[in-house]
Amino acid sequence: MAIVKKFEEVPTTAVSDALKGLNNLDQTIKPVKDDLTVAGRATTVKLRAADNKLVLKAIAEANPEDVLVIDAKGYMQNASCGDFVIGLAETLGLKGVVIDGAVRDIQGIRDMNYPVFCKGTTTAASDKHGTGEVNGVISCGDTAINPGDIIVGDADGVVVVPQEDEETILEKSLEKLEKDEEREEKILGNPEEARKFIMDQLSK
Numbered sequence: 001m002a003i004v005k006k007f008e009e010v011p012t013t014a015v016s017d018a019l020k021g022l023n024n025l026d027q028t029i030k031p032v033k034d035d036l037t038v039a040g041r042a043t044t045v046k047l048r049a050a051d052n053k054l055v056l057k058a059i060a061e062a063n064p065e066d067v068l069v070i071d072a073k074g075y076m077q078n079a080s081c082g083d084f085v086i087g088l089a090e091t092l093g094l095k096g097v098v099i100d101g102a103v104r105d106i107q108g109i110r111d112m113n114y115p116v117f118c119k120g121t122t123t124a125a126s127d128k129h130g131t132g133e134v135n136g137v138i139s140c141g142d143t144a145i146n147p148g149d150i151i152v153g154d155a156d157g158v159v160v161v162p163q164e165d166e167e168t169i170l171e172k173s174l175e176k177l178e179k180d181e182e183r184e185e186k187i188l189g190n191p192e193e194a195r196k197f198i199m200d201q202l203s204k
């Protein structure tokens, strides 16, 4: 199974633990819909505030199944995407969109059932000048992202797995997940085990 598919099964919390909490996008970048998750390779675009023309170029150049990651510098007054531009990404097979900035047409985006992560909503569109860069290294949510890195997003937020470490991080994430599941099964719902666990932790 391709590695990206395997990351689809892993919660962001386990990936975050495997990465020692070093690659979490800022927590103000939140899912529009809590029940949607995403995992895919990053196509990146860097924008100047209030200029979103290059989002179209990034969508056109992305591989299907990529996640579009937009560095809009946290700018909130003008939207990097509305429901139409998000719809173009979906139409061309991208798996989701992550934005260090704002969207508009939020109701339309909710209705699409398509994973979008952003800082919030606004009413204003952006201008279409085209300043910026597609598929360079970007900063999104105070985190460096290279094209091809794996983006994992769910209700808790978004983490990025650097491409060069993806095998190790997948392995560590799965180990962490398994350990958490074993611990839950053994302890939760069992007062004696729960007390023993707490006392053990406190004695360290």
Ligand SMILES: O=C([O-])CC(=O)C(=O)O
Residues within 6 Å of the ligand: 052, 079, 080, 081, 082, 083, 084, 085, 086, 104, 105, 125, 126
């Ligand atoms: O066209 C734009 O810049 C934003 C927009 O309204 C949309 O995507 O629907």
